Amino acid sequence: MEASAAAVECNENLNDMATVEVRSIRKEFAETCAVDGIDLLAKEGEFLVLLGPSGCGKTTLMRMIAGLEQPTAGDIVIGGKVVTHLPPRARNIAMVFQSYALYPHMTVEGNISFPLRAAGMPRDQIERKVAWAAKMFGIERFLNRKPRQLSGGERQRVALARAVVREPVAFLLDEPLSNLDAKLRNSARDELKHLQRELATTMIYVSHDQAEAMGLGDRIAILNQGKLCQVGTPQEIYRNPVDIFTATFIGSPPMNLLEDKDSYTGFRPEDFLPKEIGADGNTVSFPFRVTRVEYLGADRLVYGAIEGRTAATHVISKMPTMLRTEVKAGQLYDFSVRQEDIARFDRSTGARLYGARQ
Amino acid sequence: MTPFSARAGKAAQATGHAAILVFFVTFLAFPFAWMVITTFKTTQDLHNVANNPYLFNDPPTLDHLRTLFADTAFVQWLANTAMVGAAVVIITLALAIPAGYALSRMTGALGQSLGVGIFLTYLVPPTILFIPFARIIAALGLQDSLWSLVLVYPSFTVPFSIWLLMGFFKAIPRDIEDAAMIDGLSRFGAFLRVVMPISLAGILTSIIFTFTLVTQEFVYGVIFITASSNYTVSVGVPTFLVRGDVYFSGSMMGACLIASVPIAIIYNFFVDRFVAGFTGGAVK
Numbered sequence: 001m002e003a004s005a006a007a008v009e010c011n012e013n014l015n016d017m018a019t020v021e022v023r024s025i026r027k028e029f030a031e032t033c034a035v036d037g038i039d040l041l042a043k044e045g046e047f048l049v050l051l052g053p054s055g056c057g058k059t060t061l062m063r064m065i066a067g068l069e070q071p072t073a074g075d076i077v078i079g080g081k082v083v084t085h086l087p088p089r090a091r092n093i094a095m096v097f098q099s100y101a102l103y104p105h106m107t108v109e110g111n112i113s114f115p116l117r118a119a120g121m122p123r124d125q126i127e128r129k130v131a132w133a134a135k136m137f138g139i140e141r142f143l144n145r146k147p148r149q150l151s152g153g154e155r156q157r158v159a160l161a162r163a164v165v166r167e168p169v170a171f172l173l174d175e176p177l178s179n180l181d182a183k184l185r186n187s188a189r190d191e192l193k194h195l196q197r198e199l200a201t202t203m204i205y206v207s208h209d210q211a212e213a214m215g216l217g218d219r220i221a222i223l224n225q226g227k228l229c230q231v232g233t234p235q236e237i238y239r240n241p242v243d244i245f246t247a248t249f250i251g252s253p254p255m256n257l258l259e260d261k262d263s264y265t266g267f268r269p270e271d272f273l274p275k276e277i278g279a280d281g282n283t284v285s286f287p288f289r290v291t292r293v294e295y296l297g298a299d300r301l302v303y304g305a306i307e308g309r310t311a312a313t314h315v316i317s318k319m320p321t322m323l324r325t326e327v328k329a330g331q332l333y334d335f336s337v338r339q340e341d342i343a344r345f346d347r348s349t350g351a352r353l354y355g356a357r358q
Numbered sequence: 359m360t361p362f363s364a365r366a367g368k369a370a371q372a373t374g375h376a377a378i379l380v381f382f383v384t385f386l387a388f389p390f391a392w393m394v395i396t397t398f399k400t401t402q403d404l405h406n407v408a409n410n411p412y413l414f415n416d417p418p419t420l421d422h423l424r425t426l427f428a429d430t431a432f433v434q435w436l437a438n439t440a441m442v443g444a445a446v447v448i449i450t451l452a453l454a455i456p457a458g459y460a461l462s463r464m465t466g467a468l469g470q471s472l473g474v475g476i477f478l479t480y481l482v483p484p485t486i487l488f489i490p491f492a493r494i495i496a497a498l499g500l501q502d503s504l505w506s507l508v509l510v511y512p513s514f515t516v517p518f519s520i521w522l523l524m525g526f527f528k529a530i531p532r533d534i535e536d537a538a539m540i541d542g543l544s545r546f547g548a549f550l551r552v553v554m555p556i557s558l559a560g561i562l563t564s565i566i567f568t569f570t571l572v573t574q575e576f577v578y579g580v581i582f583i584t585a586s587s588n589y590t591v592s593v594g595v596p597t598f599l600v601r602g603d604v605y606f607s608g609s610m611m612g613a614c615l616i617a618s619v620p621i622a623i624i625y626n627f628f629v630d631r632f633v634a635g636f637t638g639g640a641v642k
Contacts, residue, residue, distance in 0.1 A: 063536075066536075066540055067539075067540075068536050068539070068540070087539070087544065088536075088539045088540045089539060089540070089541075089542045089543060089544065091540075093540065094540065094541075095536075095537065095540045097533045097536070097537060098533075099531060099533045101531065101533035101534045101536065101537035102534075103534065103537075103538070103552055103556075104534075104556060105552075105555045105556050105558075114538075114541050115541035115542050118541055118542030118543050118547075119542050162541070166541075166542075
């Protein structure tokens with residue numbers, strides 16, 4: 001078992017504290033503030049996803065961790081060492097780019113061995129490590145090919161092998177799956193998660209795809225307009241969003257919001273169900289005028305409006321198809337939500353209001 | 359559509375395709391063909407308007423080449439041109455590669471205006487520039503020396519090559535450099551080991567263009583060089599092979615052929631091969 005021997009050897013090289021931390025980090029470009037004072041810690045062996053809409057600063061944050069951008073203020077700590085002013089090569093991190101960024105003039109073998117050759121590793125050791133990485137990703141057959149002779153999925157594996165081969169303190173992945181077609185993406189997501197479990201290396205993963213983030217992340221950090229909105233496990237983020245942005249960004253369709261005098265009342269579409277099948281206990285019901293029903297196979301999406309209110313009241317209910325209750329457009333129904341599934345948000349700040357119930 | 363008319367349509371398409379191809383091949387190859395014919399044609403044959411100009415009406419002759427090599431310092435001129443060309447290529451690359459790379463990575467307004475500024479210097483014609491250059495050459499004591507040309511020619515080859523290389527460098531995705539820096543190289547190392555090999559086609563193209571520009575330059579050569587042993591091909595050939603109103607057409611065409619064929623061959627062999635899909639597969 002040569003491969004596992006190499007793996008053991010690598011683990012010895014790993015720093016004891018393979019954590020990645022940013023402290024009050026800021027990045028200003030000419031007139032905009034791309035990252036606005038973020039504190040975040042990726043724990044050892046953790047799969048942390050940076051999730052946010054495009055332009056939220058997640059890629060800039062990752063590039064600062066990699067050392068490709070200098071922060072305007074704040075510190076970056078990798079493996080317990082402040083690396084803010086060190087160049088990328090001195091940080092012992094590996095990065096997988098959205099575009100894969102393979103070296104087109106080198107063979108697959110040359111690409112994978114590149115970081116090892118740059119580090120001046122002896123040739124026999126390089127050969128062993130390349131063989132180990134190639135085996136891990138099943139690309140031994142392609143070692144002598146050039147990147148242009150490979151398919152998208154194969155290139156992605158080469159990019160991952162190049163990142164893995166040097167046994168970094170942490171992996172940074174910048175939407176590495178977004179160039180794959182939908183089918184390949186699912187299996188690649190699976191393999192990535194498996195890989196992370198196997199290597200037990202800290203991974204920071206940038207994504208704008210919430211399904212990817214929920215599926216992969218041990219924890220998710222939600223970013224918006226350069227600020228960190230919330231960090232937590234997928235469940236925490238989904239069930240207990242701390243503000244309106246997180247509540248509406250996560251979930252498809254997003255959380256329903258009802259406008260009140262000084263707050264918003266929010267509940268998830270799948271918690272908003274016909275009253276007769278609603279759970280017992282403390283529920284709140286609403287008169288729901290259905291305008292449209294979409295049949296999606298496993299679910300029905302029921303669009304409509306809550307009657308008897310003045311402000312915007314358009315809401316959606318997501319009913320599992322196993323609920324046979326008949327719902328027709330144009331009809332008025334009684335729908336209800338369990339009290340504990342209702343969240344309230346401050347109208348001006350968007351922050352979650354706790355305690356006070358309606 | 360009947361099978362017959364479909365076939366006729368296809369044939370017409372193929373004929374049209376071939377006609378366009380024939381036109382362009384003729385158009386582009388004609389100067390070379392003319393050089394070859396004239397080099398080996400007797401002067402009487404060439405000057406007789408009753409003869410078909412595309413055929414050898416008299417038997418081919420080597421007289422013109424003999425004149426070129428025996429009665430002029432053509433070999434010396436070739437050597438001079440090669441020496442000046444090589445020196446100018448080295449100077450040009452040393453300046454244009456870093457400048458082109460820097461300009462291609464400077465995305466702000468400053469980079470833009472710098473690029474345009476450099477291009478503008480290329481537009482100043484030698485007929486104006488030679489006046490200040492003459493003073494500089496005199497001050498340096500380089501009159502009648504090939505080094506004067508080595509000094510002056512980069513004034514047009516450098517801006518030209520900067521623009522050429524800028525295009526090539528811009529086509530290289532930044533991700534590749536970023537990846538190389540994360541993989542353990544400095545920015546300079548990434549430039550040397552990743553950017554340079556990928557842009558080899560651009561560097562070769564700029565070498566060939568620089569060399570071609572040097573080979574065809576006339577104004578500076580005729581102004582700064584007086585001794586015939588220091589002439590370059592482009593100055594020596596018209597000076598020695600046009601005597602009064604007598605044109606030694608055969609020898610001139612021979613000289614042009616010898617000077618231009620190697621460049622054409624190098625270009626065809628190297629550049630086409632390197633340009634084709636060299637950056638393919640880097641991204642996506």
